[in-house]
Amino acid sequence: MRSSSRDEEFTAFVTQARPGLLRSARLLTTGDVARAEDLVQQVLVRLYVRWPNVARADDPVRYAHRALVNGFIDDSRRVHRQREWSTDDPARSEVIAEGDEPxxxxxxxxxxxxxxxxxxxxxxxxxxxxxxxxxxxxxxxxxxxxxxxxxxxxxxxxxxxxxxxxxxxxxxxxxxxxx
Amino acid sequence: MTQLHDLLDTASRAGSPADAQPAHDIATDIRLGRRALLRRRLAAAGGGVAAATLAAGAIVGGSALFNGPAEKAAPAGAGVSVSSVDSATTAVLVDADVAAGPFHFAKVPQGWVSGASSEFAGNLVPAAGGVSQSAQDFAGKITALPSTQDMPEGINTKGGAGVVSVTRSVDGPGDVVSLTVQVPKSVGLTNAQLTELAQSVTLTSAVSAAAG
The missing domain is CATH 1.10.10.10 (Winged helix-like DNA-binding domain superfamily/Winged helix DNA-binding domain)
Known part of the structure; x- marks a missing residue:
């Protein structure tokens, strides 16, 4: 798969799925905003790597939630968590979660x-x-x-x-x- | 929708207006995903040493320059594969002007030409072909890999699957401070030639390090 095709499909998927993943992550992490964001990002990176499998899945969003929950359980087993810091990129594509009012x-x-x-x-x-x-x-x-x-x-x-x-x-x- | 669902709906919402509209950068997800994909492909290609240079905090057990045994291998220019690592002809390193993406090689083994490359990896491939055309598949290729990690300089002959690598310090572009050139042992470069090859590589500003 060409990386540009992968990137386009992945971007569309993240735009659709991330708000829901983040809300599930908030429940799993019981409101720990930073941990929830980390968890979602880790899952998205894994999904990018496995994108051909994700794209072939019957329900990619369900696939993502499954990865999220298992990532949370794995993360909870670790005594020390490591945060993965974001890096600046001039080409930004921002996603604003809708229907997420407090x-x-x-x-x-x-x-x-x-x-x-x-x-x-x-x-x-x-x-x-x-x-x-x-x-x-x-x-x-x-x-x-x-x-x-x-x-x-x-x-x-x-x-x-x-x-x-x-x-x-x-x-x-x-x-x-x-x- | 059940009542418990309603409670979870409330609990899953942002705790404050600031949290409700975080500016999320998908480009960061893609960049991190590319790096992870590159590390995975490096490992799959048997580039244990090169993969290690990409792992944060990794230490390559590099020996001093010229310390390792001279390698014997296939004729330069022959189709090279991971499985053909043990033939017995010494390669010839020739002067060249080869651009592999944003990487420039002033010397190449005879019979090697520019291959598909990216900002993360510059590849030379055998002129006779026989290797993947993917810029991120390094099996059977000579690959230059920049890193933001300060890697020990020298030659490492203990990489996996028939590869040898040489690492040297560089000064940019950007945060790049090390350059590792991974070579199939089958190419047959001596340690002196490996060092000469690595020293001949220059990086343009388009190079990016894949290290996290």
Whole structure:
């Protein structure tokens, strides 16, 4: 594949997919903006390298989210994280996320704090199952675990969220039955 | 959409207006992706030494100049492949005026010509062909690779898959401070010739280092 073709396709993909990836990354990193941005950039670099595979995927955005979640879990296993710094480039193509206006700050912080109480694996399950609305099978495939493990982690995660957010219990109880 | 989804929707939003509209530079993603791709292709080509020069903080176990054993190899100009590294004719290094992209070679092994190159790598290829036409596939090619890392100078004969490399300091362009020339052992250059070849390479301002 010619690099110019790869670059054009990649640019179009990033323009479409990055806002969603960044929002998922914010949930996974429980609001750590810098870590979320790093995580997304690391994933995008990996996708660029594997672009022929990404382009052939049935759903490239799903492919990207799968890479994001696994990148997050790998990253969480490292004691010391290394940041990859951006470099200036005169040829800039900027992406402004749309529909990303700040929401209710108190509720946002409550949910992020509750998510932070979950182990990375459970948090990943919650994001895939309840934010991206992936099925149990899709979540299991993405994380490389069994469907039983997905259900178990989902159950534990929702129980923990109930404990951390007692006022939200009715909402979470309803969700708990869907796993 | 469920209620939990709504909560996650709120939590996934930016925490402040400043975070909501970060100016993201796709060109940076592409640049980092190109570097990662180059490192991966270098490794795949067996250019262990050259790949190491591109890894931040890597140290090449380069021996002193003229320390290594003289290499014996195929006739210069023959089609060279990674699998043909052990023939037995010494190459002839000739004066030349060869531009491989933004890299200029004042000396080349006889029978070698300019190949597809990029701002990250200048390639010489056998005139007889037999190698990839991709500028980022270095198998069977003589490749000049700039680096922003201050690499130890000298010859390294311990690279993978039948390659030998020589590194020297350079002063630019930009942040480039080292230049490594990777040569298939099959070319048959002596250590003195390797050094002469590396010293003959000059870089124009279009050269970019692939090191992170």
């Amino acid at each position: 929401g209710d700050p108190i509720r946002r912080q409550q949910v992020l704090t509750a998510l932070a109480s979950l182990p990375p694996g459970q948090r990943a399950v919650v994001v895939l199952r309840h934010w991206l609305d992936w099925s149990v099978d899709q979540t299991a495939h993405a994380l490389g675990i069994s469907t039983g493990a997905v259900k178990s982690q989902n159950h534990k995660a929702l129980s923990a969220l109930r404990d951390a957010l007692p006022e939200l219990s009715p909402v979470l109880t309803t969700e708990g039955t869907s796993s």
